[in-house]
Amino acid sequence: MLTEERARPDRIRTRPWAWRLAVATVCFGAFMGQLDASIVTLTYQPLGTQFHAGPAAVEWVSLSYLLALIALLVPVGRFSDAHGRKLMYLYGFAVFTAASAACGLAPSLGVLVAFRVVQALGAALMQANSVALVTTSAPPGRMRTALGMQAAGQAIGLALGPTVGGALVSTLGWRWVFLVNVPIGIFALLAGQYLLPRTRQRAGGARVDVVGVLLLATATTAALLGLSVGSGLGLPVWTAAALVALALGTGWAFVRRQSASTHPLVDLRLLRSGGIAPGLVSGLCGYLVLFGPLVLVPVELGRRGESPLFAGLVLTALPLGFAVAATLAERLLPTTWDDRTRALSGSVGCVVALVLMAVLPSTAAVLPLPLGLLGFALGVFTPANNTLVMGAIPQSSAGTGGGMVNMGRGMGTALGVAAVTLALHLAPGEAGSRAAVAVLLAFALVALATTTDSKRTKASHNGN
Incomplete structure (x- = not known):
């Protein structure tokens, strides 16, 4: 059983809504990954205090995880294409959950960083297969809905992260930011055994x-x-x-x-077809813009004397806007809009939101407005952009393509953390915050440019 994918029970597999259960299970992984991503930035201050480290050292709690994720996503995706996406996804849950427990018990900053690398291995096994499992489970014509459900799982994790993280750090301490993943991971591991479909199409030659x-x-x-x-x-x-x-x-x-x-490792032939490369660049910029404020806002509000819990509550406006768009976009947006139009409108919304952040005061009373707009715009942009990219990739290479999508996502997240930290260091205080917003705005404009210039292929996948 440890080397073979278990079939779903017939009473589940034969139901017309079985694909929704599979996608919902994938959402657990999306939830855990984004909860972890949005929650960890709130530990920077207590970690620095406990381990007597500066911001440039503490940020490696995030960067070590992201770097390992970037390096592993594509080879793990390719390996999964050949040996089973469900199997590798479940192994990912197990590794991520165990590593989360180890992170929560880490005795030093160096040990914590090392366990974050192990945690990234589990995350790579989940993320490299998440998009592929979604797109190969959904029936024809429902891929955008399925990817929207996955985006909603990410959004809920992001939305709860700042509030939950602020509450945990302010009450139980930073260790529970990692320990909270353990019960979620155990439940998701059990659900995945029964609800995820086996891999139907496999690619040969999984050489890494x-x-x-x-x-x-x-x-x-x-x-x-x-x-x-x-x-x-x-x-x-x-x-x-x-x-x-x-x-x-x-x-x-x-x-x-x-x-x-x-x-x-990266099939350059894929990058030359169907607007895949512009879509990956757009996705990278989108996640840079999404995660940059997760570092910026706690620092800015902390400088103004606010607590981690209060900073988390203010920051919730960003992922909450993302969640609203990811879950309600089908009802709120015109039905005549195709994916490219949605991606374009989302990227324009990002630019507008960051311009507002640049000109409005960076106070707790004002910040929720541009943060909420930014989150909503990204919630419109991300599922549409992912659909365009995955729709141009052959289904037999869905794991490899999903790994490329998530590698770009990881690179964007890492650059968002590093670029904002650099801007805050070079220009402390109010000037640093303005410089960080200017950096985010520049990348939002790149996302807009690549979305405008790219010629995308409409998605056309067959569900299993």
Whole structure:
């Protein structure tokens, strides 16, 4: 049973709503991942106090997780395409849950960072397969609805994260930010055994480009370490230039290897077809814009003397707007809008929201308005953009494509954390907050440009 996918009971599999149960189960993973992502930023201050570390060191509680996730998502997706997406997804739940417990018991910042890497392995097993499980479970014509359900699961996790995180940090302490994942993970693991479908179409040749993985990991780690040096990590200034040079060199070597490899980690042929590359860039920018405020707002309100709980309540407006859009967009938006129109309108909304953040006062009374608008715009943009990307990818490569989508998502999240931390360090106080918003606005404009210029292929998948 540990190496084979278990079939769903016939009383579940034969029901017309069985696909909804499968998607709902995937939503548990989406919920856990986004709850963890939005909750961890609220631990920065208590972690720094307990372990006597600065912001540039504490941010690696997030960055170590994200870097491991980025390196693992595509190879895990490819492996899952050949050996079973359901099986790998369930292993992901098990690893993520166990690692969450270990993070909650970590005795030092270094140990916590190490267990976050293990936690990222579990998250990679879940995330690389989540989009593929959704798109291959949904019947024809229901993929956007299914992806919207998954986005709603993400949105609920994001929406609860700041409030739950602020309450846990203010009462039980930062360790419970990680321990809260344990009961959710156990329940989801049991549900997945009975509700997720087995993999019907598998890709052959699951060989993993180990050298490619190492080059990608080195490039992304060096780039973010370079940003951390600029953010006050405590290393000599010259190391920042050396790290940037290392990132550029290994990044170039990674692209060259993917072009020449018979089993590339990233299939460049996919990137050249159907507007996939612009869609991935748009998705990266969208998640950068989503997660940047999760770092910025607690710091800004903390500077004004507000508690983590209060900061979490204010910050809830962002994921709450995302949740409203993800769950109600089908009713609120014109039925004549196709996915490209939705993605375009969402990216425009992001630009408008960030312009408001740039010109309005950064106070607790004002911030919920632009944050809520930003979240709503991203909730419209993200499912539509993901549908456009996945609709252009062959179903036999759905796991690999889902891994690419989530790799871009992870890179965007990591850059959002690092870029905002750098802006706050270089220009402390009010000026730092304005600089951080300007950075987020620049990436929102990139998302708008790539959405406008891309020529996307309409989604057309057959459900299982």
